[in-house]
Amino acid sequence: xxxxxxxxxxxxxxxxxxxxxxxxxxxxxxxxxxxxxxxxxxxxxxxxxxxxxxxxxxxxxxxxxxxxxxxxxxxxxxxxxxxxxxxxxxxxxxxxxxxxxxxxxxxxxxxxxxxxxxxxxxx
Amino acid sequence: xxxxxxxxxxxxxxxxxxxxxxxxxxxxxxxxxxxxxxxxxxxxxxxxxxxxxxxxxxxxxxxxxxxxxxxxxxxxxxxxxxxxxxxxxxxxxxxxxxxxxxxxxxxxxxxxxxxxxxxxxxxxxxxxxxxxxxxxxxxxxxxxxxxxxxxxxxxxxxxxxxxxxxxxx
Numbered sequence: 308x309x310x311x312x313x314x315x316x317x318x319x320x321x322x323x324x325x326x327x328x329x330x331x332x333x334x335x336x337x338x339x340x341x342x343x344x345x346x347x348x349x350x351x352x353x354x355x356x357x358x359x360x361x362x363x364x365x366x367x368x369x370x371x372x373x374x375x376x377x378x379x380x381x382x383x384x385x386x387x388x389x390x391x392x393x394x395x396x397x398x399x400x401x402x403x404x405x406x407x408x409x410x411x412x413x414x415x416x417x418x419x420x421x422x423x424x425x426x427x428x429x430x
Numbered sequence: 431x432x433x434x435x436x437x438x439x440x441x442x443x444x445x446x447x448x449x450x451x452x453x454x455x456x457x458x459x460x461x462x463x464x465x466x467x468x469x470x471x472x473x474x475x476x477x478x479x480x481x482x483x484x485x486x487x488x489x490x491x492x493x494x495x496x497x498x499x500x501x502x503x504x505x506x507x508x509x510x511x512x513x514x515x516x517x518x519x520x521x522x523x524x525x526x527x528x529x530x531x532x533x534x535x536x537x538x539x540x541x542x543x544x545x546x547x548x549x550x551x552x553x554x555x556x557x558x559x560x561x562x563x564x565x566x567x568x569x570x571x572x573x574x575x576x577x578x579x580x581x582x583x584x585x586x587x588x589x590x591x592x593x594x595x596x597x598x599x
Contacts, residue, residue: 315543318504318518322450361524363543388528393538408532409525410449 308424309334311353313344313370314386315362319409323357323386326413330420341365345373353381355424358403360387360394368401375402382427384419386411435534436460439487439565439576442529446522447569451502455569463562463577472496473510474547474554475523482537485560485580487530489523491572493548498571510548520544526576537582557581 310332312320320337327335336351338344340362348356356374358367365373371383382404387394390408398406405423407416440457447453473496475489491499493510500508500518508515524544531539547554556562556579565576 316517316521316524317514318521321504361528361541361543388525388532388541390529390532391538409528410446412449 308332308355309336309351309353311336311338311344311348311351311356313338313341313356313362313367314359315339316359319359319386323416326416327420329413330417341367341370341373344370348374348379349377355381355420356383357386357420358383360385360389360398368398371398371401371403382423384423386416435578435580436563436565438530438533439526439578441533442526443565443567443576445529446525450522450525451499453499453502453569453571455567458566458568460563460565463556463564463579470551471553472548472550473519474552475519476545476547476554477523477527478542479527479531479539479580480542481539482583483531483534483539483580484557484583485578486554486556487523487527487541487579488554488556488577489519489526489574490554490577491519491574495572495574499569499574502571516546516548519546 310327312323312335314320324335336347336353338347342365358370360367367385383402384405384407385398385403386407386409388409395406405419407419444455447455470492471490472493473491477487479485479487496519497510500515503522504518527541531541556577560579560581562577562579567574567576
């Protein structure tokens, strides 16, 4: 399964990449902000996206809106420090399927990814 | 700045270090940023806050502590002058600030992308019109601090007064 990691922090991308590798995901593409992700998403065609909220150039919410507007249907998990309920609602309205707040444990991220993929499969 | 704001940063620092670094931290007694610091700042991650609360959060370490902390965070030894080291420090202050602001009840606060300063004896000048508190911490990697400078924006501090003014206008 192809996964796209979108986060401006290389440290966070590496941490998430290691968790994905442990879960058995092998095809992983990285992007450093929303703009970078939009330029790669058509060619890579991810089946799951993990997206940060606060990023330079284009934030995660704007990216998700653009991705959905372009017809992107793959599930999106927002991985962010934005923990307020209003932010979660805003993200869901923008087209985010699931949400996890940083800091997270490897187990909690794994659980959220599996939950998201199960829901997408059932839909 | 009230006690709950300080508590928010103590709790969030604890959460970030425990969850992402597997390190427990102990907070000391907070003191005014005007007081002479307990150690020389050599590595600082800085985040700005805007919205109902305005100010700045500075996570500061001596270099040796920063190296220990980043090793726990990333699992790697990093040169403090490398971009990856700055990135990791920035992500730590980002998580601490984001987690703390979520605990400010009834306030909408945005945080900036982090900046990182590396250099012996630097001082981060906090806004002069904000109350600034330093929270000292100890962990297995050494001592560090979280400086918080904040002021509540007028609209958030006096919502009723402002609503009335807006209606009158």
